[in-house]
Amino acid sequence: MKRVQLQRWSSTVLSPRARTVSRLHQHVFATGSRCQSTASPLQAESSAQEGPGDAGFEDVELMKHVRSAHRRKDMLKYPSPPVDAALNSAKLAALHARLYLPSRLPPQTLARALVDASADPNPDFNNESLATLGHDLLTYYTTEHLLCTYPRLPLTVIFAAMYAYAGPKTLAAMAREWGVEHASLPGGEVDPGLLQFRRVAPGSDLSVATYNNRTPRPYAAQKAWRMTVTSKIFYDDEFGDAIKGPATSGEGVTAELASATFVRAVMGAIYLHAGRPAAKRFFEQHFLSRHLNIAQLFNFSQPARDLARLCARENFELPVARIISETGRKSRHPVFVVGIFSGKDKLGEGAGASLIEARERAALAALKGWYLYSPLNVRVPSSMEEEGAAPWKPVYVDLGEVIV
Amino acid sequence: MPVKGIKTVAAARNGVGAFILQCKRLDFHYCNYGGSSRGMLAFLTQTLPNFARENPQIEIRVSPRHSKHPIIKGHYINGREKSICVRNLEPNDILAKAMILKDASGEKLKVQKKPVTSLNESVRGIWSPYHGDLRGV
Numbered sequence: 032m033k034r035v036q037l038q039r040w041s042s043t044v045l046s047p048r049a050r051t052v053s054r055l056h057q058h059v060f061a062t063g064s065r066c067q068s069t070a071s072p073l074q075a076e077s078s079a080q081e082g083p084g085d086a087g088f089e090d091v092e093l094m095k096h097v098r099s100a101h102r103r104k105d106m107l108k109y110p111s112p113p114v115d116a117a118l119n120s121a122k123l124a125a126l127h128a129r130l131y132l133p134s135r136l137p138p139q140t141l142a143r144a145l146v147d148a149s150a151d152p153n154p155d156f157n158n159e160s161l162a163t164l165g166h167d168l169l170t171y172y173t174t175e176h177l178l179c180t181y182p183r184l185p186l187t188v189i190f191a192a193m194y195a196y197a198g199p200k201t202l203a204a205m206a207r208e209w210g211v212e213h214a215s216l217p218g219g220e221v222d223p224g225l226l227q228f229r230r231v232a233p234g235s236d237l238s239v240a241t242y243n244n245r246t247p248r249p250y251a252a253q254k255a256w257r258m259t260v261t262s263k264i265f266y267d268d269e270f271g272d273a274i275k276g277p278a279t280s281g282e283g284v285t286a287e288l289a290s291a292t293f294v295r296a297v298m299g300a301i302y303l304h305a306g307r308p309a310a311k312r313f314f315e316q317h318f319l320s321r322h323l324n325i326a327q328l329f330n331f332s333q334p335a336r337d338l339a340r341l342c343a344r345e346n347f348e349l350p351v352a353r354i355i356s357e358t359g360r361k362s363r364h365p366v367f368v369v370g371i372f373s374g375k376d377k378l379g380e381g382a383g384a385s386l387i388e389a390r391e392r393a394a395l396a397a398l399k400g401w402y403l404y405s406p407l408n409v410r411v412p413s414s415m416e417e418e419g420a421a422p423w424k425p426v427y428v429d430l431g432e433v434i435v
Numbered sequence: 436m437p438v439k440g441i442k443t444v445a446a447a448r449n450g451v452g453a454f455i456l457q458c459k460r461l462d463f464h465y466c467n468y469g470g471s472s473r474g475m476l477a478f479l480t481q482t483l484p485n486f487a488r489e490n491p492q493i494e495i496r497v498s499p500r501h502s503k504h505p506i507i508k509g510h511y512i513n514g515r516e517k518s519i520c521v522r523n524l525e526p527n528d529i530l531a532k533a534m535i536l537k538d539a540s541g542e543k544l545k546v547q548k549k550p551v552t553s554l555n556e557s558v559r560g561i562w563s564p565y566h567g568d569l570r571g572v
Contacts, residue, residue, distance in 0.1 A: 125491065191442050194442050194443075195442070195444055201444045210512040224494075321447055322451075323443070323446070324556075330440065332437070382565060
């Protein structure tokens, strides 16, 4: 009978923290080569090996090793990497160059943008303040772009477009596409080029945190009450979702949320160090350059009814659906092409397998044609902040969507 | 509610605005003893500093790998790795291999059948049998 190899078996079961007594780890820790590790800091059981009073060594090389070992042990005390560690991180320098960040933005600030509030609660060393500024800039630039480019969009679609451009999911995807790696656990000895945050404990219920929100909306506990779209502008965030309160200290955050905070913090850091034009350029290059088909964000429930109300509001003639062409009415695959006409103007056209379906599609096309109107030569208000900007001409402001 | 919004994520188009180099890390492994690493050792001392200076967006790691052939390993943003064995190669050839890894996207190599792949709809539209003149057969 073969004996079970206990050593190997236990190493797969136990976490790295519990294996501090293994000889390899003692060796690694003593030589202090854990500088770029993403593993959790080992609890210093062997820290008594070298006392601070051994200054009598003549061997310069050995003294250098001892000093660096002491320095690294000091680093274990901090919740996030010290500021001067940013200058020695290859990962951080590579990230700085990969994003083509302005040289006026020092790597120390980029390192600070990578430290989440859940990793280091001290506001002087985490990215919370930078992220707040970056979030405001992001939402401002995105909103003015959407409102000026598509002045007739319904509010719910604006919320969805805002979410698609600057929502946490998109920002997390951007951080992934920038090649930002996550540290397993935050700590002073971790490479400053890694995103550091305390993770949510496995198995914890995320919906509890959203329930515990601090929205200013009155009667927020009444879940069954109808929430109007207009009230979402006043009480909710830029995506039409309820505002969540700040995370209580000690709790972790999801990787998505931490990545989104990092991207916002980078935006804020660029604004602070390189100024407004650089921040705007960064926004245009990284956010506006993403592909979003606004026509696919609409979800109509009754397009024919909406179109009738819209025509009544705009004093158009009542829309009428007419068959333009058809084939195989009695066959297994009939196709009807239906146009919606207001007087002599064709508002939209659609093809479907039944007359009802074709009419719905035609009404949908007509409504999208109205809502997706985009003026030529769009200018946004923030373009007036540039030097030598032409005088401002008011942009087109629409009545808004029809109320049914 | 007349119309609802559908929540999506805007798709990335690398290079339309900013361009992110997909190679994020290059590992250079060499052996101090083996003869196949002779060119690699020369490359590391002569060519690599300049290469690193020209490509600051790549993190470069140099580490010995005892009694093994020298290799270059590229780590990519999509999470994949590519490695090239550079045994017995001259420094210039090793530089060419490093450039291959640097320019790669990290994806598996595949045959590109279409001249253009795009997220945008076709400008001309899809041909419809129900529009235009009907012709008798």
